[in-house]
Amino acid sequence: MLSLARTIARPGLARAFRAPSVAAAIHTLPDLPYSYDALEPHISAQIMELHHSKHHQTYVNGLNAAEQSYAQAPSVKEQIKLQSALKFNGGGHINHSLFWKNLTPTSEGGGKLADGALKSAIERDFGGVEEFKQKFNAATAAIQGSGWGWLGYNSTTKKLEIVTTANQDPLLSHVPIIGIDIWEHAFYLQYKNVKPDYLNAIWNVVNFKEAEARLAEAAQ
Numbered sequence: 001m002l003s004l005a006r007t008i009a010r011p012g013l014a015r016a017f018r019a020p021s022v023a024a025a026i027h028t029l030p031d032l033p034y035s036y037d038a039l040e041p042h043i044s045a046q047i048m049e050l051h052h053s054k055h056h057q058t059y060v061n062g063l064n065a066a067e068q069s070y071a072q073a074p075s076v077k078e079q080i081k082l083q084s085a086l087k088f089n090g091g092g093h094i095n096h097s098l099f100w101k102n103l104t105p106t107s108e109g110g111g112k113l114a115d116g117a118l119k120s121a122i123e124r125d126f127g128g129v130e131e132f133k134q135k136f137n138a139a140t141a142a143i144q145g146s147g148w149g150w151l152g153y154n155s156t157t158k159k160l161e162i163v164t165t166a167n168q169d170p171l172l173s174h175v176p177i178i179g180i181d182i183w184e185h186a187f188y189l190q191y192k193n194v195k196p197d198y199l200n201a202i203w204n205v206v207n208f209k210e211a212e213a214r215l216a217e218a219a220q
């Protein structure tokens, strides 16, 4: 009671220990750069519609709610309690926003890796494009539970590396060049439990032009 009385008597002191509030940004679901059926037969329209309009929307809503709660949290302790919700929903929003751009219909160049800086870097760091895909798929299929497989650029070594993250953790150790969602919601309706089939199929719709642009930006 004594400490409470002191706090009441000295409101300035209470304010001094209050965490600074952060204005909550309003995040919105980005439009897909193609129609829901554009990636068929490799990823079904049903998966794409649910994945984008329901799953990604849920992360956006969760992130907005967590940021609003964070901005209104009365103490650092209350803000710390919100960290996992921020990480999960913020990571989900970041990862899926990258993922949609990672993909493009086969008719628009999906799956085609042209000669250039990205292809050269993949050949240099993995011994070849097919070798890279095999290593990527093996590492990504081995994720226990839900997560993401990444081709990442290591800014220290200047090399490409295959990395995985759990849950919706965003890739922070590397610059993301390609990210593949290995949550069941990304493939189960079409591929059931056969993760390797999903991983083999998705290379037909990977947008390597987008990946090359990310590499060029990362390497600057």
Ligand SMILES: [Fe+2]
Pocket: 051, 055, 096, 181, 183, 185, 186
């Ligand atoms: Fe997902």
